[in-house]
Amino acid sequence: MATVKVVLRKDKVNQNTGLAPLYLRIIKDRKSKFISLGVKVEPKYWNEEKSVIRKGAVNYQELNNFILQKRAEAERTALDIEGTTKSATTKRIKDEIIGKKPSNFFEYAERKLSELKHTIAPSTHTTYGFYIGKIEKFLGHKNITFQEMDIDFIKRYEKYLYEEVGNKPSTVEYSFRVIKVMFNYAISEGIVDYNTYVFRQYKFKKPKAVKNYLNEEQFQALLKYEPPKQFLYDVYYDMFVFSCYAGGLRHFDTLELKWSNYNEQEERITKVIRKTKRKHQIKLPQKAVEIIKKYKTKKSKKSDFIFPVLSNDIDYDVSKELIYNVKNTINGKTNHFLRQMGRDLELPFTLSFHTSRHTFATRALNKGMRIEHVSKVLDHTDISITQVYAKIVNKELDKAMEIMDD
Incomplete structure (x- = not known):
């Protein structure tokens, strides 16, 4: 429960006049807030025990009545706030007393x-x-x-x-x-x-992001994995492996690839990336080409999606809400399958579609691709973002050298 006292601030004595100001002191949970009463007196006239101005001071009776009234008003305000809210802090009580309405x-x-x-x-x-x-x-x-x-x-x-x-x-x-x-x-x-x-005043230490990726042994195990041919799991699997080869293309960018994005002669994907809004080109390696060829039929149209997950008859750009709902639903289904596949492969981390992006980057660097080229393929705005993967590869090399100690 809050208490209200009247105190003389001797620490604020005016050196010229010798007068000290009177304040209301609000105390709650061992925390204090002060409110100036606009009254100043000589310290010798202040009765600290009774919280009144002694006889002899100018207008002491009128000032004591004023002090008594302000203290009573403050006590009523404190009681009202404590009776109506669970968050009755000294700051809240002070703001209410001085008429400053806080923002909820x-x-x-x-x-x-x-x-x-x-x-x-x-x-x-x-x-x-x-x-x-x-x-x-x-x-x-x-x-x-x-x-x-x-x-x-x-x-x-x-x-x-x-x-x-x-x-x-x-x-x-x-x-x-x-x-x-x-x-x-x-x-x-x-x-x-x-x-x-x-x-x-408060600085939260931002944690370092952990970039999970498949090392070469895990990646080869992935290629041997046989997904269930139900609930589009085999398509989700192909999309994931495709992304591992095709520059770590993000989930929704992979999902909405159309045959119009693919130049069959050049074996190249050209697409505006959802996140960056930039036009991006990727020359596909043969492994990626083999995956998408599985889905090409005589009936395939330029306007059709390469991976048969989204409906060819729906315009998903009609509204942001539609894109968001579809993206969330399919992302959830895809990652549900990938988590199960990760458990089947006994991976030491939870597998998600974004793992394909990290896997491409680390494999590309391990195979000797220059870091500026990796950065370009990933569509990074700054090469410093890509350098995170270079550090991962360097750690792998350091660990590999430990065999020399055996």
């Missing part, structure tokens, strides 16, 4: 998500909503302001995500990223003061 985080986030629905990718919109929901689950309510999302809150939330939810560092980092996004929007709109931005 959830009210703002929900309104902002509604505004952003048609301006950001559906996947991003859904993800933001999911992570905001995690905050509500942690709190058990929606009554928290931006101002109350301080370092103490962030530390408690981080502990909850790690210890109770069992999140990995990358997931915790994204949880904080969503909070940062909402803070930045609110600050830019003048709704929240920059001084309340908790991440000015």
Whole structure:
């Protein structure tokens, strides 16, 4: 329960007049906030025990009545807040007393998500909503302001995500990223003061991303694997192997390849990549060509998809929502199969379609492809991104040299 006291701030004595200011001091959970009363007196006239101005000071009776009134108002406000919310901090009580209405985080986030629905990718919109929901689950309510999302809150939330939810560092980092996004929007709109931005003081150590890939032994085992001929598992398998050969083409880019993207004479794929929005060309190696030839029939049209997963009769670019829903559904089915295949192959990590991209990069470097060429094939914007794979290959070489110690 919060307590309200009137205190004389001797640490703020005016050296010229000898007067010290009076403040309301709000105390809760061993934390304090001060509110100036706009009254100054000589320290000798202040009765600390009774919290009143002694007789002899100018207008002491009127000032004592004023102090008593302000203290009573503050105590009523504190009681009201504690009776209506679970997040009654000293900051919240102080803001209410001085008439500064704090901004509710959830009210703002929900309104902002509604505004952003048609301006950001559906996947991003859904993800933001999911992570905001995690905050509500942690709190058990929606009554928290931006101002109350301080370092103490962030530390408690981080502990909850790690210890109770069992999140990995990358997931915790994204949880904080969503909070940062909402803070930045609110600050830019003048709704929240920059001084309340908790991440000015709290720095989350971003974890290093682990890039799982198939080494040569695992890759050869993959090529010998026989997928079940049901639920399109054999097609998902071919798409994965194709990507391992075809420059690590991402899942949805592979999925929406059409015969119009393929130059049969040059054995080359030309396509605008979804993520980068750039036109990209890949000269296919023979192993990749052999895979897609399996799906070419006399009835195949230029407008048909190479891999028979998407319907040739649907225009998937009609809306972002349609693309997002289809992408999510098929991605889930593909990775469900790949996880099972990974278990069958006894891989030490969870297999996903993106593993094909990492596998292409490490195999290409191991086989002597120049790093700038690998970067170009992967459609990286900066060669420094590709250098991560070079470090992986170097570690493999270092490990290989250990046989000399045997």
